[in-house]
Amino acid sequence: MAESQRRWRAACPNCGAPVEFASAASASAVCSFCRSTLLRDGETLSRIGQSAEIFDDYSPLQLGATGRWAGAGFAVVGRVQRGSELGNWNEWHLLFEAGEQQRVGWLSEDNGQFVLSLEAPLAELPPPEPQVGLPLTLAGQRWQVAAVVEAAVRAAEGELPRAPQDGRVVELRNERDEVGSLEYRQDQSAVWSVGRRVQLADLALQGLRTTAEGESVAEAKFKGRSIACPSCGAPLEPKLTESRSMACAQCQAVVELPEGDAKALGFTRQPTGAPPLIPLGRTGTLALAGEKPQGWTVVGYQERCDLPEDGDDEQSFWREYLLYNRLAGFAFLVDTREGWSLVRTLTGAPALSRGGASWQSRAYDERWTYQAKTTHVLGEFYWPVKLDDRVRVTDYASKDGQYLLSREQQGREVTWSAGQTLDAATVQKAFGLSAPAAQFTRDASAFKNSGGTLLRNIVIGLFLLVLLFALLRACSSDDCQRYKDSFGEFSNEYRQCRATARSGGGSYIGNSGGSYGGYSSGGGGHK
Structure with a gap:
């Protein structure tokens, strides 16, 4: 056993392999040989469980990578892979250069996006039952509850500030473009962290997973990935490592892509x-x-x-x-x-x-x-x-x-x-x-909100549409020609218009609803 100001090494109590801690503040690690989850108490290591194997998710990060953020250097020393009904994600443990106070940092990776956050003390008790979509005041700031998930630990590796546990994770967001995360642990404690979205290019990262030619190892392996469509057997060829689902180009079945090299099983058929x-x-x-x-x-x-x-x-x-x-x-x-x-x-x-x-x-x-x-x-x-x-x-x-x-x-x-x-x-x-x-x-111009002018325009527009409808009925056998011209013969607008006309309901005139582009990400509501 050897110990210095920051580093500490001991033998794994299960297999005897060396386990090294880069920080005296780290309380847990996963043995890289036997996958035992270890807990450190002073100079004693004890085995408290077994971690599953890390699944290959094509991340460009790896243990040992280094970078800089806000003027301070850091090293990637650990990782926790978590999952919930919303999907799976990585949380990379960052060890920052020693300063007046050792900071615990995390680089969370999900859906091709990254959030770098720092743990902070929480003076007040966290709310017992945060409700999604409602406001919440915590740590002196006003937040909105963006997600509440039961997060399970899928796997872990390296050095960690505490033993990973399953538990509830609450994601908070505010108008300052910050992300707050509350992790409710099984011992009734709560871990609080605050962060912001970052670009990997801005972190001056060194030691990423690359080949000798400088290509990402993850991308190189991904290019050789072969997945058979579970509906028709045709090869699925996703282009992005971040993809979690895709439509088969042959039969258009919607397939949920598996992790790593596993077979795709779930799919939903859809018409062409x-x-x-x-x-x-x-x-x-x-x-x-x-x-x-x-x-x-x-x-x-x-x-x-x-x-x-x-x-x-x-x-x-x-x-x-x-x-x-x-x-x-x-x-x-x-x-x-x-x-x-x-x-x-x-x-x-x-x-x-x-x-x-x-x-x-x-x-x-x-x-x-x-x-x-x-x-x-x-x-x-x-x-x-x-x-x-x-x-x-x-x-x-x-x-x-x-x-x-x-x-x-x-x-x-x-x-x-x-x-x-x-x-x-x-x-x-x-x-x-x-x-x-x-x-x-x-x-x-329909996006514009101009009070009475908008209402007047709507009234005038409805009158003109009724007049246009009457004219079309009088001079055309296809009341829906304008939808065909604007959206195409196979569009939903044209089909809906034709169906309405056949039922005697007249021409289809839609309302002004429609999302501006919000979407359901369905994955990783955590950071």
């Missing part, structure tokens, strides 16, 4: 649909608000609709393209009857007020609240997408209609997204599309 306006794999250059233009590749596509609560209400359909950029992560390009918009999910949560919300010093008015579901998907997704997934959506827009917010709640998770409207010509040019202009043109 019309191709999207923007083909999968197409790359276009677009700029998010306040950011430089970047290349975005279409990796997934889903069709969604609202669920009218009143039988007399019309149904609205829209489309969401999942975009990917290697450095920036994921974004959504949304196509509704009101127009196109480009949005991304938020780490924080806007501040709510009566009839509105505020985010980054901008005020938004609440527009619609409705139930929505997914009806058709293509491509791949970083969450376990499911047909008929149902969420509660609330949409907001700035007074000029240019900026958008969307809040989605599904079960015990709330997700916020924000973005801005785009001209149809911008979308068409960005992706080099040659489809008829009518299929891209939408009335983006």
